Amino acid sequence: MSPDNEDRPKAESPGERALRLHPFYGGKIQQLPKVPIGGAADFSVWYSPGVAEPCRAIQRDPEQVWAHTNRGNTIAVVSDGSRVLGLGNIGPEAGLPVMEGKALLFKYLGGVDAVALCLRPRDDDEFVRAVRMLEPSFGAINLEDIAQPRCFRILDALRGSMDIPVWHDDQQGTAVVVLAGLLNALEVVGKRLDQVRIAMVGIGAANNASYRLLKAVGVDPGRIVACDTGGTLHRGRADIAARPVELAKKWGICLESNAEGVQGGIAEALRGADVCLAFSTPGPGTIAPEWVRGMARDAIVFACANPVPEIWPDAAREAGARVVATGRGDFPNQVNNSLCFPAIFRGVLDVRARTISDAMAIAAARELAAFARERGISETDIVPKMSEWAVYPRVAAATGMAAQGEGVARLSATRDALIDHATRVIGDARRATEALMREGIIAAPPK
Structure with missing residues (x-):
């Protein structure tokens, strides 16, 4: 497979630009006041002696x-x-x-x-x-x-x-976007979540959480075959059973997944599978094209290792995969947790939630998927892009509503009120950044 195929990343060096700009700005974040200051007298309100009253309250x-x-x-x-x-x-x-x-x-x-x-x-x-x-x-x-x-x-x-x-x-952020992308990928290929066979390549933080979220949304764990560096997970994995405390989550997967007892490696895990969810060793070559050819018709491949996916998207498509996603922004279908974590935290803060439950994560995933479906999805466009600003208030509201439904919110609000509030707060942050740039307080980058 030639490295010069059209969807391979073009020669560019964001790393070199980062090395130049990070010291120029001295980091990326600063603190600024959020209260008006007309003169030194205002400090008596915001600090001593006035601040004593809020402290007492x-x-x-x-x-x-x-x-x-x-x-x-x-x-x-x-x-x-x-x-x-x-x-x-x-x-x-x-x-x-x-x-x-x-x-x-x-x-x-x-x-x-x-x-x-x-x-x-x-x-x-x-x-x-x-x-x-x-x-x-x-x-x-x-x-x-x-x-x-x-x-x-x-x-x-x-x-x-x-x-x-x-x-x-x-763990959790990645799992939310994986679920959203998978729901829409299945919609594109005309398959049902409760009927597909899923192979998980790598069973680290991301796939552990994805496994748990898939179970929470109703997937039968017996239809999942997970694979780590030692091979497929099954009840016979003595190396995992010997460390039941340290590898408790992995041993739990051994006990309840892989109902057919598939043994072997990645090739065997993928054979006949409808879906591949890979968060494993960066490739290319971690997943071979012939293994993708052994998957079911209209296969879905999420090859999400960074910085290089387990298999190049064009190679996966040529091997028969119909929908391919990666963790990179220079390929179609970027499965990136940046799509969810700012909005989920916006939502939990706005209702003052005590935790983030699986039900809240699923609500966020379903809202992400719904947003993309409403504006249209395809084989190369299954999830929103980070530049689609309108998705964030909606996911925030979905999270906040789910928190209220779970009984873990200290505050209550309607969906419309949560969307309006999130839209304003997020918009204020962007407008403030634009104003600082316009006034030269955030300097233009050097050429």
Whole structure:
């Protein structure tokens, strides 16, 4: 297969541009006032002595913190830098540019104020303690780029012990967009979610969460065959059974999936499958074209490894796949969690939710899929694009409504009210950025 095919990425270097622009701007996020300041006298209201009265009000009723501070619109993006993008364990300092980038997306796409926090914990317990101590200052926590199985233990521990939402975007955010894309891909090829056979290539953070969300939406786990570096998951995997605590989630998949007991590797997992969900070793070559040829007619292939998908999209299509998605923006059908996490956090903050449940994640996925269907879908266009701004308020509202339905929201609001509020807050963030650029406060990039 020639690397010069039309849908291969063209020669360009965003990395070189990033190296030039990051030091020019000194990072990507700053703090600015949100209150009017006409002169020094205003400081007596916003700071001492006037600030003492809001402090006393919160002391009398801690719930007043949401009214008197920005806690209700502030989240923490927390990482230890142990599994960053396609870079691996690069440490907290090297991971900070990614967390700042995440904070930028939260603000511009969701109107959410996000603080990038990179930690150097000695162990899982110290990581959990550190995040728990942040709770009084934040409305939600976004965990990011944490290696497995640590990421599973940390998420479970924090979700079970904090009264604000804790979300691991590499797991849950990816799973939301996978579900949305899969719903629409199945619509395109005329198949039903409850009847297809699904192969999962790689069973790390993203596919673990996708597996759980697929079960929650009604997929029979027996129709799923998962595959890791040791082969397909099944009841006979003694290597996983020997580590039941460390690999508890993977062993659970061994016990309830793969009803036919398929053994072997990726080729065997894909044989006869309608859907391939791959979050595995970057390719090309991780998935061979002949294995795709062995899939069912009108196959769907999500090859989502970064920076290079497990199989090039053109190779997958030539091998018989009808719908192909990747994690990259330079190919059609980008399965990118940026489509959901700013809106989901907007939604949970707007109803002051205590958690993000699977039902809320499914509601967000269905809204993403519905938005794309309403404006039209095709084999090369199954999910919204990040530039379709109108999708974010809708997903925020869907999340907020689901939180109310689950009984985990502190506030109540109608769908229309949530859409209107999210539209205004997200629009304000974009207009503020445009104003700062127009006034030269955000300088134009050097040529």
